[in-house]
Amino acid sequence: MNANFTQKFSQPIVEKVAIVGAGPGGLAAAIALRSQGIEVQVYEKAQEFRPAGTGLGLAPNGLHSLDAIAPGIVETLKSSGCEVHHTVLKSIQGETIRTNATKYLEQYGQPLLTIWWYRLQQVLASRLPSDIIHLNHRCIGFQQDANGVKIHFDGEKSVDADLLIGADGVNSVIRETLFGEGKPNYIGSMCWRAVIKYRHELFNDYELVFVKGNQQFMYLLNVGGGYTSWISRKFSPEYSLSHSADEVKSRILHELADWDESFRVVVEATPAEEIWEGPICVGVARRRHRPPLTQWSQGRVTLLGDAAHPMAPAMGQGANTTFEDAYQLRECFSDSANLQEALTSYEQCRIERTKLIQARSALGEMRYYDINTVASNGQTQERQMSMNDDFHKWVYDFKPSVKS
Numbered sequence: 001m002n003a004n005f006t007q008k009f010s011q012p013i014v015e016k017v018a019i020v021g022a023g024p025g026g027l028a029a030a031i032a033l034r035s036q037g038i039e040v041q042v043y044e045k046a047q048e049f050r051p052a053g054t055g056l057g058l059a060p061n062g063l064h065s066l067d068a069i070a071p072g073i074v075e076t077l078k079s080s081g082c083e084v085h086h087t088v089l090k091s092i093q094g095e096t097i098r099t100n101a102t103k104y105l106e107q108y109g110q111p112l113l114t115i116w117w118y119r120l121q122q123v124l125a126s127r128l129p130s131d132i133i134h135l136n137h138r139c140i141g142f143q144q145d146a147n148g149v150k151i152h153f154d155g156e157k158s159v160d161a162d163l164l165i166g167a168d169g170v171n172s173v174i175r176e177t178l179f180g181e182g183k184p185n186y187i188g189s190m191c192w193r194a195v196i197k198y199r200h201e202l203f204n205d206y207e208l209v210f211v212k213g214n215q216q217f218m219y220l221l222n223v224g225g226g227y228t229s230w231i232s233r234k235f236s237p238e239y240s241l242s243h244s245a246d247e248v249k250s251r252i253l254h255e256l257a258d259w260d261e262s263f264r265v266v267v268e269a270t271p272a273e274e275i276w277e278g279p280i281c282v283g284v285a286r287r288r289h290r291p292p293l294t295q296w297s298q299g300r301v302t303l304l305g306d307a308a309h310p311m312a313p314a315m316g317q318g319a320n321t322t323f324e325d326a327y328q329l330r331e332c333f334s335d336s337a338n339l340q341e342a343l344t345s346y347e348q349c350r351i352e353r354t355k356l357i358q359a360r361s362a363l364g365e366m367r368y369y370d371i372n373t374v375a376s377n378g379q380t381q382e383r384q385m386s387m388n389d390d391f392h393k394w395v396y397d398f399k400p401s402v403k404s
Contacts, residue, residue: 012038013339018151018161019043020139020174024117025305025322026167027124030132032069032330041161042128043153045138045168049125053117054193054276055221055229057084057208060108061398062320065327067110068400074110076123081115081224084207092213094260099206108396114208116195116223120319139173142301149300163339164301165329167322170281172307178298184281184310189365190239191313192252192277193231194270200228201262211263215369216255218263230266232256233313235369239279245272252277282310282362292355297343304329309354314364317357317395325350327400360391 017033019026022044030040058066058077067074084104089097105111125133138154142164149164166174170184200220202209209220215235223229234255242248249272256264267275296303305322328349329342336342 012036013333013336013342014162015039016041016161017163017165018149018159019165019167020151021167021169021172021305021307022046022049022121022125022133022135023167023169023305024120024124024319025326026165027121027128027133028066028069028323028326029165029167029304029329031124031127032326033333034128035069036330036333038333040132041159042133043137043139043151043159044133044135047136049118049121049135051116051118051195053121053195054231055114055116055195055219055223055227056120056319057221057316058113058115058120059316059320060104060110060112060396062323063110063113064108064399065320065323068327069323069330070124070127073123073127077113077115077120078111079224080119080123081113082207082222084112084114086206087208087210088202088206090209090211090263092211092259092263094262097212104396107393109399112208114221114223114229116225116227116229118195119224139168141173141177144300146299162300166301166303166307167305168307170306170310172303174301175293175303175307178301178303179293186239186279186281187312187362187365188235188237189233189280189312189369190236190277191231191233191280192248192255192275193229194267194275195223195227195229196266196270196274197226198228198266198269199226200266203228211259213259217368218256218259220263220266228266230270232267233280233368242277245275248272248275248277280312280365282312282358292351292358294351296347296351300339302329302343302346308350309358311358312361312365314368315357315361315395317361321354321357324353324398331401357395 016039019030019042022042026042030042033040063074084102086101088099091097102112140152142149142151149161150158151164152158166172168174203222207222211218219231221229242251252267296308304325311318329346332342332345336345
């Protein structure tokens with residue numbers, strides 16, 4: 001048997017990996033690479049893990065990837081979140097427009113699971129030794145050469161590694177240092193959101209509620225454990241941020257002034273300081289002056305998740321494609337003879353798929369507001385719906401390969 005072939009399956013191609021970012025993507029990547037016998041250290045700018053983030057949906061492609069990375073973890077997540085069996089579309093007056101029984105489990109082998117970002121982070125962190133997660137480490141840059149990477153943090157701290165993975169989100173320091181593109185694009189969508197201990201009356205019949213207004217909409221998600229995630233987004237060509245927490249709350253309540261009280265009540269019950277307000281920014285904008293990356297790696301540095309392919313939230317694929325990244329990165333490390341080969345293979349496996357999902361997610365965000373950016377193509381509504389069905393099947397059908 002070829003000596004190189006034997007070697008690449010008997011020992012890791014790198015010894016020490018540093019991951020910047022302890023969100024779900026960074027933690028999933030750490031779990032995946034540790035399973036290959038690689039020493040991994042995770043560095044996070046937050047001073048502590050605290051309840052934060054929004055409710056999100058874990059779709060079959062993300063759950064299959066997580067299950068391959070950490071067998072059994074999906075069952076733990078199910079007990080921490082909420083399996084979605086029924087959804088409802090409502091008008092702002094509270095009238096039911098359409099109800100649906102979900103068929104994710106029957107069609108793709110995993111359900112749609114709604115969960116609080118913070119709970120997801122906790123479950124993933126519980127799969128790692130606590131001493132490899134280093135809080136209060138804000139990355140400010142790095143230097144690399146043929147032998148390794150030196151990562152720099154606030155307070156004149158630095159560490160050395162064989163590989164640096166930037167899993168530091170949409171405003172990635174690692175990506176900006178690599179490619180110098182500037183800030184992500186604002187796509188014309190403002191967002192307000194919170195997660196609170198609250199059980200909405202509609203959750204007696206549905207796990208996910210979508211309310212459609214005039215270029216504005218709201219999600220109510222049951223994220224398990226008696227918690228509700230509410231998310232409201234509004235089309236706004238220009239964005240401005242409020243000056244205080246009280247102003248944020250007043251602003252969103254004003255935006256919902258004409259809405260049924262059953263939707264306003266969850267916002268009214270939310271402490272002002274727990275409401276997040278911000279613009280939706282991604283790498284694919286309507287004006288497309290910042291196109292998706294054609295490469296994610298340089299030398300001994302690569303990107304993962306939102307740092308590589310920030311997604312508009314319309315399709316709920318941000319976390320799911322991130323878990324695909326983590327799984328695929330592990331497989332490329334397992335199947336490659338050296339680091340360069342692994343990173344090249346990782347990009348070839350991931351860039352085209354995520355580029356398509358990025359573009360469709362940005363398009364979907366505008367369709368939420370009845371802004372059809374492909375109407376000029378002359379496509380019929382039926383053809384677009386058929387294309388959407390095929391596309392969703394392609395997205396959700398992603399299944400990690402099973403190796404003997």
